[in-house]
Amino acid sequence: MDNSLIASHLRLQRGQRWLIDDVSLMLACGELVALIGPNGAGKSTLLRLLTGYLSAEQGECWLAGQSLTQWPARALSRRRAVMLQQTQLRFDWPVEAIVAMGRAPWGALHEAEIVREVMALTGCDDLARRHYATLSGGEQQRVQLARSLAQLWNNGAPEGWLFLDEPTSALDLYHQQQLLRLLKKLIVSGKLHVCIVLHDLNLAALWADRVLLLNNGKLVAQGTPRQVIQTDVITQWYGAEVEVRSHPGSDTPHVFLCS
Numbered sequence: 001m002d003n004s005l006i007a008s009h010l011r012l013q014r015g016q017r018w019l020i021d022d023v024s025l026m027l028a029c030g031e032l033v034a035l036i037g038p039n040g041a042g043k044s045t046l047l048r049l050l051t052g053y054l055s056a057e058q059g060e061c062w063l064a065g066q067s068l069t070q071w072p073a074r075a076l077s078r079r080r081a082v083m084l085q086q087t088q089l090r091f092d093w094p095v096e097a098i099v100a101m102g103r104a105p106w107g108a109l110h111e112a113e114i115v116r117e118v119m120a121l122t123g124c125d126d127l128a129r130r131h132y133a134t135l136s137g138g139e140q141q142r143v144q145l146a147r148s149l150a151q152l153w154n155n156g157a158p159e160g161w162l163f164l165d166e167p168t169s170a171l172d173l174y175h176q177q178q179l180l181r182l183l184k185k186l187i188v189s190g191k192l193h194v195c196i197v198l199h200d201l202n203l204a205a206l207w208a209d210r211v212l213l214l215n216n217g218k219l220v221a222q223g224t225p226r227q228v229i230q231t232d233v234i235t236q237w238y239g240a241e242v243e244v245r246s247h248p249g250s251d252t253p254h255v256f257l258c259s
């Protein structure tokens with residue numbers, strides 16, 4: 001089945017300002033798409049529109065050929081999961097229980113087994129009996145990733161669309177690498193498609209198949225990392241003084257900040 005996500009002419013207004021201004025895009029199956037752009041560009045807002053948490057004033061999103069607004073809530077929850085930029089929980093449950101929350105759309109069948117599996121994949125096994133509020137910021141992020149994967153778990157692997165809003169912002173270098181390698185492995189070997197908001201352009205350059213650059217609510221550049229992550233493009237849209245060169249170990253761009 002075609003599992004593409006298509007957004008057509010999305011617009012969202014708050015006050016006098018268009019937070020999302022005529023954004024059209026297609027996220028194809030089996031892709032890792034990075035959404036980049038400066039603070040306030042509209043990345044988190046766009047993610048909410050693409051996942052059905054916000055409704056656009058104009059335009060529409062389709063998942064697998066059906067308008068997002070037409071998807072029954074439970075079926076949609078089985079098909080797409082979202083890890084938000086900040087996840088504040090009002091309750092302090094054991095980590096295992098937080099991850100198991102991801103299984104809510106599926107019922108209890110194989111729950112314990114799936115929870116164990118996603119915790120092992122995300123390096124959370126040692127945290128299972130800890131309480132969520134006592135975890136470090138990076139540990140909490142890994143637990144939220146495990147919960148999102150549990151939500152999409154179907155027949156031995158995650159299946160569907162995974163949207164991640166800055167999932168590496170609190171991770172150390174090792175865990176950043178582990179997360180991107182895991183996503184890539186799951187995409188290549190299965191039926192997972194990923195859209196990930198990243199501020200670290202070098203992570204996007206190394207792992208994304210495609211990069212979308214958002215500025216002031218508009219999609220201003222898109223293409224392969226090599227096409228988008230260029231000195232003049234990044235300088236223009238971020239206002240930062242940078243130099244983009246080639247990564248020494250791969251054929252991808254690498255951004256250096258000028259001092």
Ligand SMILES: Nc1ncnc2c1ncn2[C@@H]1O[C@H](COP(=O)(O)OP(=O)(O)OP(=O)(O)O)[C@@H](O)[C@H]1O
Nearest residue numbers: 014015019037038039040041042043044045046085
């Ligand atoms: N409810 C709202 N009312 C007014 N302005 C809003 C509202 N929600 C978001 N904004 C503004 O819309 C803009 C886009 O916000 P958004 O959170 O999508 O940015 P972002 O690209 O994710 O930024 P960051 O990189 O800092 O996470 C920001 O300027 C924000 O202040």
Ligand SMILES: [Mg+2]
Nearest residue numbers: 043044045085
């Ligand atoms: Mg954001």
